[in-house]
Amino acid sequence: MxxxxxxxxxxxxxxxxxxxxxxxxxxxxxxxxxxxxxxxxxxxxxxxxxxxxxxxxxxxxxxxxxxxxxxxxxxxxxxxxxxxxxxxxxxxxxxxxNDHLFRPVAADHERFLRSSANGAVNLTFIGRLVPNKRIDNVIRVAGAIKNTIGMTPRLRIFGKIWDREYFRYLESIVLDLGLETNVVFEVNQPGSELRSALASSDAFVTMSEHEGFMVPLLESFSAGCPVVGMKSTAITETCGPAGALLPTADINAVAGMAVALKRDRDSRMAVIRAQSQRAQAFxxxxxxxxxxxxxxxxxxxxxxx
Known part of the structure; x- marks a missing residue:
């Protein structure tokens, strides 16, 4: 005692x-x-x-x-x-x-070059599959890239399933938007796989409406993956001046930012540099x-x- x-x-x-x-x-x-x-x-x-x-x-x-x-x-x-x-x-x-774990290695850079060459907009989300994180809106961002902008999205969603009904709800959105070949759910993956996914992605997407900190933001910073999405709760504080965040859940605008960061190398590198500097605070x-x-x-x- x-x-x-x-x-x-x-x-x-x-x-x-x-x-x-x-x-x-x-x-x-x-x-x-x-x-x-x-x-x-x-x-x-x-x-x-x-x-x-x-x-x-x-x-x-x-x-x-x-x-x-x-x-x-x-x-x-x-x-x-x-x-x-x-x-x-x-x-x-x-x-x-673990900032050391999420620093990309040479193999991750090669994966990024290969993923960029195929023309798809590669997106990643990491977090528990729960309603407050608004993964439904992350999927809708991928839908806007495909159905509004006319490009091919590749969205990998990493996390843990907390409720089967909610998971089926997410799957139904994928089907409704015609994203069966564009969205993959990756459950219980090791940290090395998360690092590789971030390092080879065009953007990490967050549309969460409630966070107390959100560690995957820092993991994205360390991996050199631009963060796009919506300002909310502690997300705004954790990101500080880094990331490319909007004040509202504008699906089309977030999709447009992800596409712009893929197309414009200078803009992408500017976001990555700001994120790298912000990561030093943590x-x-x-x-x-x-x-x-x-x-x-x-x-x-x-x-x-």
Whole structure:
């Protein structure tokens, strides 16, 4: 059982039945809040149980925050959901991500050259297959490239299936738009495959309506893949001045940006350079230094390490 001198780092991103137990210990508690998707996104697609759990998790946040000694949000967007401070320490520390893994290798560059040569507009999406990420609109972007602009899209969607009915809904959109040969769902792929897909794509597309951080944005930055899509929640903060993002979910405009970045090498390289510079703000060493400043108050040995 944790003692008074111990430290618990409590990552919170969903309703946790162990929360009362954890908060009942005498140990110091560092809360790391990754945000919880509001239930209405799931309820709109009949996922009532998941929706209720998300809303319960969000409702419990004020109690957890009041108990914690330090409250960390991995974005300012997440921190904004904390109730008014009562003497505790608050800060923003971004998510750790493996920037080394997502740097493209020579083989990835060769794949990009081959994919560019075939004339298709190669798109990638990475994330859980859940309603708030609006994968339906990502598919519609591919549909606009094919049916409005008149080019051939190749969209690879990487993720995990959380709900079969919602997955069938996504498949129905693919069929309705005539994209059976243009869209591929890639489930539970390793990180090396994600890196290769990003490095050989013309764009990573995000139309998500709720994110607490969105690590695949940084993975795209590291892989040299332009990000196009819609500004929303923490996406705007994570991207900063990088990426090619619109303020609204304009399907045709996002499709047009993806095509433009394929056709115009100078524009593509300008986006990639801005993204590479932005990625430096989330380098592993910088993130660790922020954590170290917090942990030194609890683990004095770190000050001399």
């Amino acid at each position: 944790p003692a008074k001198q111990d430290v618990i780092i409590f990552h919170y991103s969903f309703a946790d039945h162990n929360a009362d137990l954890i908060l009942g210990y005498r140990a110091k508690v560092i809360l790391v809040y990754h945000n919880i998707t509001p239930g209405h996104f799931f309820r709109a697609h009949g996922q009532t149980g998941l929706a209720d759990a998300c809303d319960a998790g969000r409702a419990a946040l004020p109690v957890i925050v009041q108990r914690a000694d330090v409250c960390i949000g991995d974005s300012d967007y997440n921190r904004a959901e904390f109730p008014i401070a009562t003497g505790r320490t608050e800060c923003t520390i971004p998510v750790f991500y 380098a592993e060493g910088r993130t660790w230094n922020k954590w170290r400043m917090i942990l030194e108050d609890f683990v004095p040995q770190l000050r001399n390490a």
